[in-house]
Structures are given as structure tokens and as C-alpha cells.
Amino acid sequence: MKCSRLLYLTRNWYQEVRNFTLSPIKMMELTDRHIKQCPICQKDPDLPLILDQLRELLRVPYTITPKEEKNIEEPIYLYEEEIEDLEEEEI
Numbered sequence: 001m002k003c004s005r006l007l008y009l010t011r012n013w014y015q016e017v018r019n020f021t022l023s024p025i026k027m028m029e030l031t032d033r034h035i036k037q038c039p040i041c042q043k044d045p046d047l048p049l050i051l052d053q054l055r056e057l058l059r060v061p062y063t064i065t066p067k068e069e070k071n072i073e074e075p076i077y078l079y080e081e082e083i084e085d086l087e088e089e090e091i
Contacts, residue, residue, distance in 0.1 A: 001050055003040040006031070010054070017058065024058035 001007050013030060016022035031051070035041040 001047065002044045003038055006034055006038065006041055009034060027058065028055065 001010075010031065013022055013027040017024050017027050031054075035047070041047055
């Protein structure tokens, strides 16, 4: 990133996102707004790649990986036997 102003702003905005005082969407809107107005950012060839990395960093969807899926245990029902006994009694 060649623009020191954008670097400074991005760091501050990222801290606000981490503190939940700024939404990630709003941060990207502010970043785009700066890029449209800044001649240094408009000429920076590496900026699209950096912005893609930033977008990936900001959205963190939680998905269960196959490793974690194996560690999930089936629930143990304490009253399972009693329920079966009750069902037999009703018949």
C-alpha cells in the first residue's frame, strides 16, 4: 500500500471494527470512498490485492471443519431407559 493516509485510516478503522464500533461493511465503504478521491491510491497497482485480503480478513464465517465434526459427541440422554419403560407400560 503506497498511500500512507489509507494505511493509517485502515488501521484505525480495523480497530473500530474489532471493538464493534464500526461495521465491516461501513469500513469498506469508507475505504472505497478514500480510494476514489486519492490520486496515490488510484495509481497503486497492488491495492486491489490488498483490498481482497482485507475483505477476507473482515468476513470471518464460522464453519465446522471435518476435524471438528468428528469431535462432536452425540447427546447422552439420562432418562432414555425410563422412557422406554414408560412406553412399555402404556401398551
